Structure formats: C-alpha cells, structure tokens
Amino acid sequence: MTNAILRPAARRKFWGWGLEGDGLTRSELEELGATFARRLGIEGVRMQDPPRAEELDLRAPRLSPPASLGPIFSADPYDRAAHTYGRSFRDLVRAFRRDYAHAPDLVAFPRDERDVTSVLEWCSGAGAAAVPFGGGSSVTGGVEPDVGEGYRGAVSVDLRHLDGxxxxxxxxxxxxxxxxxxxxxxxxxxxxxxxxxxxxxxxxxxxxxxxxxxxxxxxxxxxxxxxxxxxxxxxxxxxxxxxxxxxxxxxxxxxxxxxxxxxxxxxxxxxxxxxxxxxxxRPGFRAGASVYFADFAAAVNATRALAQSGLNPSNCRLLDHDEALLSGSGDGSRSILVLGFESSDHELGPWLARALEIATGHGGELPDDERDDAAAIWRASFLRGPHIRDGVAQLGLIHETFETAVTWDRFDALHDGVRAAVGRALDETCGGGAMSCRFAYVYPDGPAPYYSVYAPGRPGQELEQWDAIKAAASEAIVALGGTITHHHAVGRDHRPLYLREVPELFTAALQATKAELDPSGIMNPGVLLPPGAAGPTANRRTS
CATH class of the missing domain: 3.30.465.10 (Uridine Diphospho-n-acetylenolpyruvylglucosamine Reductase; domain 3)
Structure with a gap:
C-alpha cells in the first residue's frame, strides 16, 4: 500500500468547499458575520478555526488490501478525512467538531475499469463496504462511509483517474x-x-x-x-x-x-x-430580462403561465422577497423573476417578448434602469454559495437549504405549511431566524421550490438545531404532497422519508435488484435502502 497517490499541486480542502487557500478571507468572514448579526438580531458571532488533518484522531484502519492492489490504496489521514463527508451543513458542523468517526478505513484510487472490478471483487470477498466517490459534493450523506456494523470495514472508491x-x-x-x-x-x-x-x-x-x-x-x-x-x-x-x-x-x-x-x-x-x-x-444567441412583482402570489401565477406556455426558457427562476434580499439581488420589497433564453440556431427576441408579455400581464414590472442586472447578481451569489455556507458554519451560525417539487394545485398549501412548520422550529430551537424561497425549476404541472434557512446557532448545539428544523420541514413537505428531494438525492439523510414516499412493492423490487447485482450487499450500504437490505447474503462477516 502506498501513500504517494498523485494529487494536484493545490489540494482540496478535506473539510469544506474548494482548494486549500480558497474561500472567504478573514475580512470577508468578519463582514459576513456582521451582516448576519444585524439580519438575525444577535449581538455577534464567533469565529472557529477549521480543522487540520494532523489533529484528527482517526481510528486505525481495520483492513489491509492484497499486495496486488496495494499501489492504488491509501491509508493517509488526509485521504481518509477527505473521503469522510460530503459538503452539507451537517458535514461542516461535524468537521468543525473534529468528529471523523466514520472515516473510511482505506481509500482506493482505481486507475481504470479493471481496477474498479478488482476493488469490488476484493471488497465482496473481504466483507468490506464500497462507497463510490466522485467529487464528494453530496449534501445528503451520500458519500459518508456510515455503513452500520455488518462490515469488516469501509473503502471509499475515488474515481478521479477515470476521467476525460x-x-x-x-x-x-x-x-x-x-x-x-x-x-x-x-x-x-x-x-x-x-x-x-x-x-x-x-x-x-x-x-x-x-x-x-x-x-x-x-x-x-x-x-x-x-x-x-x-x-x-x-x-x-x-x-x-x-x-x-x-x-x-x-x-x-x-x-x-x-x-x-x-x-x-x-x-x-x-x-x-x-x-x-x-x-x-454551444449557444451563440441569448436573451434575458428580470421582472419585478410586488406580490409573490402574482409572481407564482406568472411563472406557472410561463411554464405552461411552451416557450421553455432556459432560465425561469423566481426569487421571493427574502431570497432577493438575502442574495443581494433586490431590496426585499419585491419578488424577482429571472428569465433567459438561449439557442445555437436563431435569434430569441420573439421568445423573450412573449415571455415578458405573459409576466407583465400578471402584474410584473420591468426595471426602470436598463442596466438593471439582478440576474447577474443572483448568479454570482449562487456560484459563491458553497463558500458562503462554509463561512457561515465557521461563524457558528446555521445556514442550509432544502428543496422539493409539488404540483401547482398543491403549491400554496405546501408553501404555507412549510413556512409555518419551519417558523415554529426556528423559534423553538434558535429563538428565531429567516427563511427564503426560490423556484429552482418549473414544469407545466408544478414548481420545484428551494428554501434557504438562516438562524443563530448555540455553541455545541448547531447540528441538533438544524436536525430539528430539517425534520419539521421534511414532515411538512411529505404531508402536503411534495417529494423529499427534487435534485439533492436521497443519500442516508433522506432515506427514511424516501421509503415512505415510494410504494412498498417498489422498495421490494429495488431490494431484489440490489440482491441480484450486489449479492454481498457491499455497495454504499445505507443509501436508498437500510444496510443489509440486499438479501440474505448481504453484510456477511468474514474472519
């Protein structure tokens, strides 16, 4: 086994987003803290130091690969730490707590498909769980090697060399x-x-x-x-x-x-x-605009009309009043509908003109200033989002998102119910907070609302606070006809509610499929299905 796996000159952070040295500067963190303190009505924030690999107390690896596979395996503490978590708020909080209890025993870096086959064969024979790892950006526990007690160990299978x-x-x-x-x-x-x-x-x-x-x-x-x-x-x-x-x-x-x-x-x-x-x-023609609405309900109706118009805009994202304010796209007095069209074939003026006709027909207003660039401001905030989430966690605050999809006829009830449930949870667990909403995607039969939560955190209780907020939001979503996830995946975090969402017969069919393709139950146990759900031969121990 070797610890000399080739890496880029600048390593990725093992605990957060991007490369080491990337992210918010100290002054940006202080400014972010002051902004949230004012917004949340708290006296101040606390600055936490990010974890360092050398200070982590990782348990000794329980596995040793065969000599034939040794060159592609690593037990290096940095590699193990970097493959423990995804990039959710829950992951960040545990990283700042230096809690790496579920670090993989080994990390495999297969060089080609033959190596992947060999790694899975060895894991099946050794009773080791295999957790595929791409970029590690999961926000639902999808790459965390929390695989239960039925395995001799866990291997994270990093696919970076299968590229191009x-x-x-x-x-x-x-x-x-x-x-x-x-x-x-x-x-x-x-x-x-x-x-x-x-x-x-x-x-x-x-x-x-x-x-x-x-x-x-x-x-x-x-x-x-x-x-x-x-x-x-x-x-x-x-x-x-x-x-x-x-x-x-x-x-x-x-x-x-x-x-x-x-x-x-x-x-x-x-x-x-x-x-x-x-x-x-590649598209060579683009057209876009922003439309403002004093009333969020009117903006929702305009968005529904656009989704059902057949115009199929590439961008049709609705920001509610709070989302516009918190993203810096607006002043919080209006909702903003961001529209865009693109094509590699033709000019798009008629498409945009008709979309604006629909939006203004529902009470939308075009900006007075032709230089208005709310769409660009929101896009910059969106791309900067992962770094901001890291910074908020470093400041001991709570900032996370959840999303769903629901049919248009149920949206109003779902939106009101989610806001009420999350509002109560924020009051009970945090003493208050803020929540915003945007439509990330829209379909003829319904939107995919995406919610962002901001709240003060109590030292040592941030994870438990968020878990209570998330549970309240999830129960409301399922009860009011939404899906537990539109695009964030199931992972380990959403599995219990996912299994309530899908029919029992489907779950049984999925278990049977897994048992056929993965008879030893080694593949990412605990995601979608509980560990041990692959069949009678799953999770067997070998001595």
Missing part, C-alpha cells in the same frame, strides 16, 4: 465520457468540438459526470431538460456481479429503460465508469 471525454460523435451529437470527469473538464474537452453538455449544477466545479447520473442531478435548464437523465444515451457500469453496458439508441420502447435503473441508484448497484451523453452545439 473519450470519444465524440459529431454526427449524432453524442460524446462518450468517463464517469470520474469533473464538470469543468467535461466542458473544456467538448469546447474544441463546438459542443457542450450544458449541465451546470451549483456543484459543477467539484462534481463528476458519474455522480450527476447516480444522483439524478438537476442542472442548467430551469424548464424542459432539467435533470441529467435527459442527456443519458447509454451507460457502462461495473457491478459486483460483472460489467453491464447498455446500447446507444436515440429512444426505445423496448421495456423498462436499463439506463433508468442506474440513474438515481446512488452507488448502491455499481459504479458508473462511462456514459454516452447527448451533447449540443
């Missing part, structure tokens, strides 16, 4: 891309061909193609092609039972889609090593 755009079919507009390819590399390698995948989740910089597919990631488009599923043409997956590869087809009605089995499987059935993805010419 491997083949481009310019005739059919498709590209074969390795599963471990980070978002910026996907776009950079498609650009010389004049093509783009155009899938830009907030985690774009530090998330991978395989991770997007495995979690059914939501991306750039606010309407129409909202999820990564829309772009998947074919998949290649390594399962503990062998390699599975689907056919390239533009469409098929031949039974249930085999690609659909792995879209959203979250590493529980195998490792996505390659995918043929539908790509498109």
């Amino acid at each position: 755009v491997l083949e481009v079919d310019g005739v059919s507009l498709a590209a074969r891309i390795a599963g471990g390819t980070l978002g910026p590399a996907v776009e950079a390698q498609l650009k010389p061909h004049g093509l783009t995948l155009r899938h830009f989740p907030q985690s774009f910089e530090w998330s991978t193609l395989g991770g997007w597919i495995a979690t059914r990631s939501g991306g750039h488009y606010a309407t129409l092609h909202t999820h990564i599923d829309e772009f998947v043409e074919a998949l290649r997956v390594v399962t503990p039972r062998g390699v599975l590869e689907t056919r390239r087809l533009p469409a098929s009605g031949a039974g249930p889609s085999p690609e659909g089995l792995f879209c959203g499987s979250e590493g529980t059935l195998g490792v996505i090593t390659e995918a043929w993805m539908r790509v498109q010419p």
Whole structure:
C-alpha cells in the first residue's frame, strides 16, 4: 500500500468547499458575520478555526488490501478525512467538531475499469463496504462511509483517474465520457468540438459526470431538460456481479429503460465508469430580462403561465422577497423573476417578448434602469454559495437549504405549511431566524421550490438545531404532497422519508435488484435502502 497517490499541486480542502487557500478571507468572514448579526438580531458571532488533518484522531484502519492492489490504496489521514463527508451543513458542523468517526478505513484510487472490478471483487470477498466517490459534493450523506456494523470495514472508491471525454460523435451529437470527469473538464474537452453538455449544477466545479447520473442531478435548464437523465444515451457500469453496458439508441420502447435503473441508484448497484451523453452545439444567441412583482402570489401565477406556455426558457427562476434580499439581488420589497433564453440556431427576441408579455400581464414590472442586472447578481451569489455556507458554519451560525417539487394545485398549501412548520422550529430551537424561497425549476404541472434557512446557532448545539428544523420541514413537505428531494438525492439523510414516499412493492423490487447485482450487499450500504437490505447474503462477516 502506498501513500504517494498523485494529487494536484493545490489540494482540496478535506473539510469544506474548494482548494486549500480558497474561500472567504478573514475580512470577508468578519463582514459576513456582521451582516448576519444585524439580519438575525444577535449581538455577534464567533469565529472557529477549521480543522487540520494532523489533529484528527482517526481510528486505525481495520483492513489491509492484497499486495496486488496495494499501489492504488491509501491509508493517509488526509485521504481518509477527505473521503469522510460530503459538503452539507451537517458535514461542516461535524468537521468543525473534529468528529471523523466514520472515516473510511482505506481509500482506493482505481486507475481504470479493471481496477474498479478488482476493488469490488476484493471488497465482496473481504466483507468490506464500497462507497463510490466522485467529487464528494453530496449534501445528503451520500458519500459518508456510515455503513452500520455488518462490515469488516469501509473503502471509499475515488474515481478521479477515470476521467476525460473519450470519444465524440459529431454526427449524432453524442460524446462518450468517463464517469470520474469533473464538470469543468467535461466542458473544456467538448469546447474544441463546438459542443457542450450544458449541465451546470451549483456543484459543477467539484462534481463528476458519474455522480450527476447516480444522483439524478438537476442542472442548467430551469424548464424542459432539467435533470441529467435527459442527456443519458447509454451507460457502462461495473457491478459486483460483472460489467453491464447498455446500447446507444436515440429512444426505445423496448421495456423498462436499463439506463433508468442506474440513474438515481446512488452507488448502491455499481459504479458508473462511462456514459454516452447527448451533447449540443454551444449557444451563440441569448436573451434575458428580470421582472419585478410586488406580490409573490402574482409572481407564482406568472411563472406557472410561463411554464405552461411552451416557450421553455432556459432560465425561469423566481426569487421571493427574502431570497432577493438575502442574495443581494433586490431590496426585499419585491419578488424577482429571472428569465433567459438561449439557442445555437436563431435569434430569441420573439421568445423573450412573449415571455415578458405573459409576466407583465400578471402584474410584473420591468426595471426602470436598463442596466438593471439582478440576474447577474443572483448568479454570482449562487456560484459563491458553497463558500458562503462554509463561512457561515465557521461563524457558528446555521445556514442550509432544502428543496422539493409539488404540483401547482398543491403549491400554496405546501408553501404555507412549510413556512409555518419551519417558523415554529426556528423559534423553538434558535429563538428565531429567516427563511427564503426560490423556484429552482418549473414544469407545466408544478414548481420545484428551494428554501434557504438562516438562524443563530448555540455553541455545541448547531447540528441538533438544524436536525430539528430539517425534520419539521421534511414532515411538512411529505404531508402536503411534495417529494423529499427534487435534485439533492436521497443519500442516508433522506432515506427514511424516501421509503415512505415510494410504494412498498417498489422498495421490494429495488431490494431484489440490489440482491441480484450486489449479492454481498457491499455497495454504499445505507443509501436508498437500510444496510443489509440486499438479501440474505448481504453484510456477511468474514474472519
């Protein structure tokens, strides 16, 4: 086994977003703290020092790989710490507490698909859990090796070396891309061909193609092609039972889609090593505008009309009054509808003109100043979001998000119910706080509302405070007809409510599928299904 795994010159933070040295400066942190203190009505904030790898008390690895695989494994404390958590608020709080109880025993860095196969074979024989790891940006516990007691240890399988755009079919507009390819590399390698995948989740910089597919990631488009599923043409997956590869087809009605089995499987059935993805010419035409609404209900009606108009804007994101204020896009007196269209083929003036006609017909107002740039301000805040979340956690405050989707006829009741439930939880656990809402995606039959929560934290109680707020929000969402997640995935955090959302017969079918593809139950135990749910041979111990 070696600890000399090749890494970029600047390492990623093992506890937070981005590279070491990135993020908010000390002065920016102080300014952020002062801003939130004023907004939340508290006297001040406290500054915490980020953890250092050398101060972590990691338990000794319980596993040793065979000599034949030694060169691709690491037990280095930094590698183990960097593969313990995703990037949620819960993960940040535990990192600041120096709580790395669920660190993987080993981290595998397979060099190719053969190595992936060998790692899964060894894990199956050794009774070790295997947790696929792409960019590590999960916000639902999807990469945390909290696998229960039925395993001799846990291995995080880092796919960074399975990367690159491997083949481009310019005739059919498709590209074969390795599963471990980070978002910026996907776009950079498609650009010389004049093509783009155009899938830009907030985690774009530090998330991978395989991770997007495995979690059914939501991306750039606010309407129409909202999820990564829309772009998947074919998949290649390594399962503990062998390699599975689907056919390239533009469409098929031949039974249930085999690609659909792995879209959203979250590493529980195998490792996505390659995918043929539908790509498109890079857009050269763009048009956009912002529309202001004094009344949020009127803005909701305008957004619904746009979603049902067939115009299919690429951007159709509605910010409520508080979201506009907290993002710096507005002064809090109005909601803002951010609209955008793009095309590689034609001018977009008529599309934008009709969209504005619909919006103003519902009471929307165009800005007086043609230089108004609310959309650009919000986008900058959106991209800066992960660094701000890290900073808020470092200041001992609570800042996290949750999202859902619901049909239009149920939105008002859901929105009111969620606001009431979260408001009570904020008062009871934090003494108050703030919550904002935006529509991240919209469909003809319903929106995907996305909520952000801000609250003062009590020293040593921030995790428990957030858990109470999240539980209140989740119960309200499920009771009022929403889904527990629209695009943040299930992971370990959402599993109990996910199992309430899907039919029992479906859960049984998923268990049977897992038992067939993963008979020893090693693949990401505890995600989607409880550990040990793969079948009678799952979670067996070996001595």
